[in-house]
Amino acid sequence: MSIADKIFKDNIKDILTNGVWDKDYPVRPRWADGTPAYTIKKFGVINRYNLQEEFPIISLRQTFFKSAIDELIWIWLKKSNNIKDLGSKIWDSWADENGTIGKAYGYQLGIKHKYSDGEFDQVDRILKDLKEAPNSRRMISNIFNHQDLHAMGLYPCAYSMTFNVEGDRLNGILNQRSQDMLTANNWNVVQYAALVHVFAKVSGLKAGEFVHVIADAHIYDRHVDICKELLLKDEYKAPKLIIGDIKNFYDLKTEDLVLENYKFHALDKKIEVAI
Numbered sequence: 001m002s003i004a005d006k007i008f009k010d011n012i013k014d015i016l017t018n019g020v021w022d023k024d025y026p027v028r029p030r031w032a033d034g035t036p037a038y039t040i041k042k043f044g045v046i047n048r049y050n051l052q053e054e055f056p057i058i059s060l061r062q063t064f065f066k067s068a069i070d071e072l073i074w075i076w077l078k079k080s081n082n083i084k085d086l087g088s089k090i091w092d093s094w095a096d097e098n099g100t101i102g103k104a105y106g107y108q109l110g111i112k113h114k115y116s117d118g119e120f121d122q123v124d125r126i127l128k129d130l131k132e133a134p135n136s137r138r139m140i141s142n143i144f145n146h147q148d149l150h151a152m153g154l155y156p157c158a159y160s161m162t163f164n165v166e167g168d169r170l171n172g173i174l175n176q177r178s179q180d181m182l183t184a185n186n187w188n189v190v191q192y193a194a195l196v197h198v199f200a201k202v203s204g205l206k207a208g209e210f211v212h213v214i215a216d217a218h219i220y221d222r223h224v225d226i227c228k229e230l231l232l233k234d235e236y237k238a239p240k241l242i243i244g245d246i247k248n249f250y251d252l253k254t255e256d257l258v259l260e261n262y263k264f265h266a267l268d269k270k271i272e273v274a275i
Contacts, residue, residue: 004056005235007047008186012227015042015181015219029274031222037274041218045179049193051207052169054238056193057259058186060230061267065190069254072191076123077252079110087254093275094153101153108143108156126163127249130170130203139163144177158188163199169208170200179214182223183271188212194257197241202249222272229269236263 019040029037049056057063070087074080081104083095094101112119120128122141129136144159160175174192179185189212197207219227244256 001235002057002059002238003054004049004058004186004189004238005060007049007056008058008060008181009231011042011045011047011181011185011217012219012231014045015040015217016224016227018042019219029220031272031274038221039218040221040224041216043216045214045217047189047212047214049189049210049212051193051196051210055190055197055241055259056186056210057190057239057262059236059238059262059264060233062264063186063190065257065259065262066254068187068190069194069257072195073252073254075106076109076195077250079106079121079123081105081107091153093273096153102151103145103148104152104154105143105156108145108148109141123249126161127199127202130163130165130199130205134165134203134205137164157184158192161192161195163196165205166208168206170196170203170205171208171210172196172199173211173213176212176214178216179218180223180274181217181219182227183220183273185217194241197243198246198249198252198257201243201246220272220274226267226269226271233265236265237261239263 019042021038021040023038027036027038031037057065067088074086078085081100081102083091083099091101109122112121126139126141129139141161142159143156149155157178158174158176162173164171172192193210196210200207239262240260242258242260246252246256
């Protein structure tokens with residue numbers, strides 16, 4: 001039984017049973033036909049995943065692992081905001097006429113900042129500290145830059161990672177302001193659990209615990225029936241993550257991360273995405 005499946009089911013049950021609808025308020029998101037996209041939500045959901053026990057990808061439906069890692073590389077390694085650098089089309093709806101999503105996501109990670117020991121962008125600062133000062137309590141990324149929000153195609157949802165080393169294990173906390181549970185919850189879990197694994201490997205550490213903090217965990221109105229259907233499915237055993245011989249983070253490619261024995265249930269319904 002996959003622990004990730006159990007956590008996902010518990011979250012969905014809690015939201016559907018105890019959540020609050022926003023149908024009495026004006027909402028920003030719309031469906032493709034222009035209809036308001038309402039949600040039922042819970043505030044302050046916190047999930048913990050022990051990466052030594054399993055890789056947290058759900059089997060209730062397929063999470064497209066390679067595409068998720070491709071987006072992670074686009075943001076954290078390429079530090080790009082241009083959709084031409086991305087293998088999938090998941091950001092096309094938010095891109096401008098130049099093919100960028102503005103000063104968002106990878107753009108923010110690529111900005112250099114002055115420190116007492118030099119200039120680094122956020123990714124390089126974390127990688128440096130992991131090797132030279134692993135006991136630091138300052139290994140934090142933050143892409144929710146208020147100064148640049150006006151120039152972003154979409155405000156960052158998963159906006160901050162905090163890394164912390166305990167002994168020989170690297171832990172990570174992902175802070176997320178907003179989470180579309182059906183469409184993107186496990187997608188983000190997979191991405192940032194993988195990032196903890198990779199950062200640990202290139203730093204001579206082991207992956208420890210991944211904690212996911214969600215401020216607004218919601219299910220869209222048109223997703224409720226699909227979520228109820230997933231609750232009825234049995235769980236498969238979690239797959240094993242195999243990581244290639246990576247010594248430098250900037251050498252990482254999608255093919256360096258492989259899932260062994262990933263079994264999942266097919267989903268015969270299209271999941272609409274609110275824009």
